[in-house]
Amino acid sequence: MALISGDPGRISRRSSVLRSVAIALVVVLVGSAIWSTVRLIDDLIHGGSETSSANALLLAGGSVWASTVLAFSLLYFELDSGGPAARAHHMPPTPALAFPQQLSPEVKAPHWRPRYIDYLYLGFTNSTALSPTDVMPLASWAKSVMALQSILSLMILGLVVARAVNVLA
Secondary structure: OHHHOOOOOOOOOHHHHHHHHHHHHHHHHHHHHHHHHHHHHHHHHOOOHHOHHHHHHHHHHHHHHHHHHHHHHHHHHHHHHHHHHHHHHOOOHHHHHHHHHHHHHHOOOOOOOOOHHHHHHHHHHHHHHHHOOEEEEHHHHHHHHHHHHHHHHHHHHHHHHHHHHHHHH
């Protein structure tokens, strides 16, 4: 709401204040996803109400995993190539994340720019494959963030599935 009220209609202006607020909000979401993962792992280790039932555990684990995918996709969306407003005006010659359309110009539609769905797909595939699939991280921050997302996803998927199988058995 803060971002929409700062630039009603479309968030297309390159305001440093709006960009800072957007990044801060996304960092809070990522921090929340990390905290949720830590809490879930703590509950798995020390026993929690949702860890004694396979259904509750899979629901909690799925929620934490989905929030991690969404939070990291928003982080990629905000940080890559100066953010969405900057990408709308021009694409830098060296982006932080290289999409297939940038690596193979013959498959690129005219005036193609990565949109949120591209970053959501990146977040999803990074959380399921635990590595880059078709989007390559070029910048150090992108490699670090993708590694962090993969570690969180591995912990969520590995521990939740292992405990759920144990509860079911």
